[in-house]
Amino acid sequence: MSAASPNxxxxxxxxxxxGLMLFAAMFLIVVAVGVIQGTASMLLILVQATGFALxxxxxxxxxxxxxxxxxxxxxxxxxxxxxxxFLSYPVNMDFWNSDGPMxxxxxxxxxxxxxxxxxxxxxxxxxxxxxxxxxxxxxLAWFAAYVLYRxxxxxxxxxxxxxxxxxxxxxxxPVLGWLxxxxxxxxxxxxxxxxxxxxxxDYLAIATIGISEILRALIKNMDWLTRGTMTVSPxxxxxxxxxxxxxxxxxxxxxxVAARVMFLVLAVIVLVVAFVxxxxxxxxxxxxxxxxxxxxxxxxxxxxxxxxxxxxxxxxFGSILMGIGGAILATFTQIFDPSGYQPINHTFxxxxxxxVGGAGNNWGVVLGAFLIYIVWVVSDPxxxxxxxxxxxxTEQIGWGAIPEIDSRALQMRVFVLGVVITVxxxxxxxxxxxxxxxxxx
Amino acid sequence: MDxxxxxxxxxxxxxxxxxxxxxxxAIGVTLIFxxxxxxxxxxxxxxxxxxxxxxxxxxxxxxMGVVLPLPLGFIVLPVAMVITAVIALGxxxxxxxxxxxxxxxxxxxLIASIGVTLMIQGLVRLIFGSGTQSIYxxxxxxxxxxxxxxxxxxxxxxxxxxxxxMFIVTALLVVALHLFLTRSRLGKAMxxxxxxxxxxxxxxxxTALVVRVTWVIAGSLACVAGTMLALDVALMPxxxxxxxLPIFAAAIxxxxxxxxxxxxxxxxxxxxxxxxxxxWTAVLRPLNGVLPEAMQLPANLALVPTxxxxxxxxxxxxxxxxxxxxxxFKGAST
Numbered sequence: 001m002s003a004a005s006p007n008x009x010x011x012x013x014x015x016x017x018x019g020l021m022l023f024a025a026m027f028l029i030v031v032a033v034g035v036i037q038g039t040a041s042m043l044l045i046l047v048q049a050t051g052f053a054l055x056x057x058x059x060x061x062x063x064x065x066x067x068x069x070x071x072x073x074x075x076x077x078x079x080x081x082x083x084x085x086f087l088s089y090p091v092n093m094d095f096w097n098s099d100g101p102m103x104x105x106x107x108x109x110x111x112x113x114x115x116x117x118x119x120x121x122x123x124x125x126x127x128x129x130x131x132x133x134x135x136x137x138x139x140l141a142w143f144a145a146y147v148l149y150r151x152x153x154x155x156x157x158x159x160x161x162x163x164x165x166x167x168x169x170x171x172x173x174p175v176l177g178w179l180x181x182x183x184x185x186x187x188x189x190x191x192x193x194x195x196x197x198x199x200x201x202d203y204l205a206i207a208t209i210g211i212s213e214i215l216r217a218l219i220k221n222m223d224w225l226t227r228g229t230m231t232v233s234p235x236x237x238x239x240x241x242x243x244x245x246x247x248x249x250x251x252x253x254x255x256x257v258a259a260r261v262m263f264l265v266l267a268v269i270v271l272v273v274a275f276v277x278x279x280x281x282x283x284x285x286x287x288x289x290x291x292x293x294x295x296x297x298x299x300x301x302x303x304x305x306x307x308x309x310x311x312x313x314x315x316x317f318g319s320i321l322m323g324i325g326g327a328i329l330a331t332f333t334q335i336f337d338p339s340g341y342q343p344i345n346h347t348f349x350x351x352x353x354x355x356v357g358g359a360g361n362n363w364g365v366v367l368g369a370f371l372i373y374i375v376w377v378v379s380d381p382x383x384x385x386x387x388x389x390x391x392x393x394t395e396q397i398g399w400g401a402i403p404e405i406d407s408r409a410l411q412m413r414v415f416v417l418g419v420v421i422t423v424x425x426x427x428x429x430x431x432x433x434x435x436x437x438x439x440x441x
Numbered sequence: 442m443d444x445x446x447x448x449x450x451x452x453x454x455x456x457x458x459x460x461x462x463x464x465x466x467a468i469g470v471t472l473i474f475x476x477x478x479x480x481x482x483x484x485x486x487x488x489x490x491x492x493x494x495x496x497x498x499x500x501x502x503x504x505m506g507v508v509l510p511l512p513l514g515f516i517v518l519p520v521a522m523v524i525t526a527v528i529a530l531g532x533x534x535x536x537x538x539x540x541x542x543x544x545x546x547x548x549x550x551l552i553a554s555i556g557v558t559l560m561i562q563g564l565v566r567l568i569f570g571s572g573t574q575s576i577y578x579x580x581x582x583x584x585x586x587x588x589x590x591x592x593x594x595x596x597x598x599x600x601x602x603x604x605x606x607m608f609i610v611t612a613l614l615v616v617a618l619h620l621f622l623t624r625s626r627l628g629k630a631m632x633x634x635x636x637x638x639x640x641x642x643x644x645x646x647x648t649a650l651v652v653r654v655t656w657v658i659a660g661s662l663a664c665v666a667g668t669m670l671a672l673d674v675a676l677m678p679x680x681x682x683x684x685x686l687p688i689f690a691a692a693i694x695x696x697x698x699x700x701x702x703x704x705x706x707x708x709x710x711x712x713x714x715x716x717x718x719x720x721w722t723a724v725l726r727p728l729n730g731v732l733p734e735a736m737q738l739p740a741n742l743a744l745v746p747t748x749x750x751x752x753x754x755x756x757x758x759x760x761x762x763x764x765x766x767x768x769x770f771k772g773a774s775t
Contacts, residue, residue: 417556419556
């Protein structure tokens, strides 16, 4: 960091002026998108960007504040989405009137019995069983618990899928579903963090990617709970749907704009609340302690800070925001499709947002989220335009038209994302609005 | 006898095929980690890229009217290896070397490698589309059937031509790598640098050269693994992106930085996956005649359902990281 205090830096170097200029530029881009693509699709982009900004804030807590590597973002988004499905989707009476709940109850009991068995065997050193014998017993207990649970859940799952399709929801308000998404993410993050936070950064990255893929495989294949690849739709909105507005006599074009504006307002309220909380936490003693751990965890530990415990806190808090964000996105698109989740769109893109925006600076991260999401969405039509022109050119010189322009242009955004991240790492590793480090001498 | 043949077909052959691919990929990952100390995430897409280079070359050969007894994708492999190695060197020069020169942390390099992954993936799909291609340009896939009737089996042991080629090539490459690492001066320098980079530099080892050689080996092995995978399954743009995690699992299980560990890890993960989804009833069916009525084997007795096959690798990965992060061969832990 330069020795000059923030007040004396001029022009581009002043973080405040830089931030204001960048936000103004982003506003102009949003307006331009609105003029070119229409208000309704601009609102669509804005709502989704707001959801991604919330998720990026979650990653900022983990990576920006605490230096924790989390590549399991996709898993948490799926957990958030599946949780909001469970809470807010209309009640499936076929399921509740069948034997399904009872079978699931038995599976739950089998699960608890298995868990109890493993816990009991893990305590076997108290009666003098130690060393290799204990390890063998623990492995056997895990295996027995797994077989027991599988023997109960398999018939239950098959029965539910045959009679009722899937469990259905509880029919509660979607906002409750969002909170529930955050809660379930927090619980899962607690266990993931508990087992993996002791690992070094790059091992942690690989472990979290693995865990995220395990979560995806589970959610995708537990048809009885999430309906798997058959997808759940339509999900209810917390605000009136365009169709409801049309029923009240609103024109179709206006109804989409009005409904999306209402949803956007709600999403922005959630984002603002989260932002204020996260920003206040950054400035407070808690945030200072987290930065101390991030910058030198050995010295922080020697000052008496509980490093792993604090990192677990960060991991859980960040994952709550990811779960809520994932729930908002699933509710907004009205469809929960487990096969629609990809590491590129749902893990790496969030990382690009945080790094390009400026890890550790919440304003930067929100800016990065909106900017990268717009770049992501806009590079598809731009690439199509380029391809169509190229295609016309190749036709003129007699090579024939370029086939499958649509699907190819869609891939352009993956390439653009890769270019953006490598360029950012090389030329602006601290991001567009870097973290402001206050030094008091 | 039929049960045994079924077991050989379903577990031994397909496990070895998968293991060879994992091992070839994991050697590259582990060498890069040993020398450059970062997890090279773009390795899967380097495999895909290598396969597509082989595809282009094979298509060009076929267009020239060349007809050979072996698959063209296999014939062009040496050229494709060279091209992939050159591209790997270029990627290092363009994206990783500047970051290393700045003294960036390994985590930054890991993120940069994800950027490279996205670029390669985007480019491959941009150029070749996202559909499936066949690397068999105008040739059918030959299947060898070993008749087992002399041993009382009614079904043959079947193995396809690319699978047989893959076994041979993997074995040759592994032996060549072993000789290189243990006999040649450069190989010894590589091991020295993996052990202690600063000490290696002080004792006069040309570390820049070692880095280049690492990329050449990793790139060409990635090309072989990708092409073999494409010959065995099919050529898709996201061919190797799906198996980059099992490859990392193999490298970590074997101990990162440890070339022999990567080979063992590759086969271990592959057989664990294959055995976990294997339906044991198919082998144990004769027992039904002995067992009482109440204990008859169910129709499907697999440890995990088939759709969770890849999950097995991740579970092994997570357990290894928790129980023994240095892997079975005590790889680099820093």
